[in-house]
Amino acid sequence: MxxxxxxxxxxxxxxxxxxxxxxPRGMITLRGDLASAAVKKAVKAATGTAVPARRRILAEGARAAAWMSPDELLILVPFETAAATVAALQAALAGAHHLVADVSDxxxxxxxxxxxxxxxxxxxxxxxxxxxxxxxxxxxxxxxxxxxxxxxxxxxxxxxxxxxxxxxxxxxxxxxxxxxxxxxxx
Amino acid sequence: MLTLECPCCGVIADETELQPGGEAHLKRFGPGSSDDDFDGYMFARRNPRGVHFERWRHAHGCGKWFLAARCTATLEVFGTYPAQTSAPPAELQAKIKARRPDWEGWT
Structure with missing residues (x-):
């Protein structure tokens, strides 16, 4: 790369x-049902944090999850790991209605x-x-x-x-x- | 200057963070409706002097639409509520009625 x-x-x-x-910082937009178990699990795996409450940002070292709107999170990860995190999130959310997009650039x-x-x-x-x-x-x-x-x-x-x-x-x-x-x- | 509380993210938002969306609670007349109905839906607005229900979008925030009730004459804001409704909440109507006893109702 x-x-x-x-x-x-x-x-x-x-x-x-x-x-x-x-x-540069890896940023991923995640949209979906934030209350669902699938999203909670996927966010935990991606950032090590829970799904943040309304208007909150939860950080775990260099990774963080931020609440952007009632159905949207911003996932922050180190820049090099963004692509891998996107793939992991997509795999974890397969079958559920969702959107995962790498917006780092x-x-x-x-x-x-x-x-x-x-x-x-x-x-x-x-x-x-x-x-x-x-x-x-x-x-x-x-x-x-x-x-x-x-x-x-x-x-x-x-x-x-x-x-x-x-x-x-x-x-x-x-x-x-x-x-x-x-x-x-x- | 208006400040409205966005019911979706709870932010007390300044008017400059919001995008206005015109009158709320319009009944849509689409394809297949009569010309008169469509004309009314498309162009006729109440434009009242007094209590008014409006659509707003928290454009520089969570991006969601919500509805607000305010007075066009004094800019008093009676309240905001989520857009997923076809009528103003009963408690908001009661509050407006208490503040404006001669208000004729929202319909």
Whole structure:
């Protein structure tokens, strides 16, 4: 397999928060009846986690399962294992009505780090970021681009957007994090 | 600016996260119906000043359609409910009636 190429070359800029393009990550869309035993078993095998509750993301090491809508999950795995995970999911769900698609190459992942990380998202998304709980994933928009984000660590958010918009998303994140433009200056 | 609670994912969504879908609870007249019925279905809208039932889609969120009841004059939101229904829930109707005693009902 050829080396995966990121949409942008790992740009990182120092403002009041650090915005960086994260490395390639395996992402799989799974649609089906999330309450069914077949889906629960398949997700357990793929990520090691249970099927997440509404608006939750459950992580197990580098793998995670995120709730996207009442009938859709996003499965996160290391990039190299995406194809194998898709095959395993399809085999596990054979016979049940479902859809499994490898969307790794359609997405771009960003990390926003630092004490002001929250404020970057506050500027861009119509979301009460301060009340976003640990382990909660929020689908929304960042300026004009659809996105999803969650708290991936202390003072760190991970944001997923469409790869075709990676340049735009990087530009607005970078702009929102510019030095001197914090909403709550320290 | 409207904020509506999406009944599918529970998010209190800002209007800019949503896509409007026009009037709710329309009865469809498709192929084989009379011209008058189709004309009414296609073009006639209530467009009331007051209580209005609408379709919305949580476009920048879970992507699901839901229905909302609000007042077009004051923008007061009475409530939202799942789209898998052909009439507003009884408790929502009671709530609207309490807030707007002269409301004539949704039909």
């Amino acid at each position: 050829s080396d995966p190429v990121r949409a942008l070359s790992g740009v990182s800029d120092k403002g009041f928060a650090t915005v960086a393009m994260a490395g 359609a997405r771009a992942t960003f990390t926003i780090r630092g004490a002001g990380a929250e404020q970057v998202l506050m500027k861009l998304c119509p979301v009460d970021v301060a009340t976003l709980a640990e382990g909660e994933i929020r689908r929304s928009r960042a300026a004009q681009a659809a996105c999803a984000f969650w708290r991936s660590a202390e003072d760190e958010f991970t944001l997923v957007a469409f790869r075709s918009l990676a340049d735009y998303v990087m530009a607005i994140l970078d702009n929102a994090a510019r030095p001197g433009s914090a909403l709550f200056p320290a």
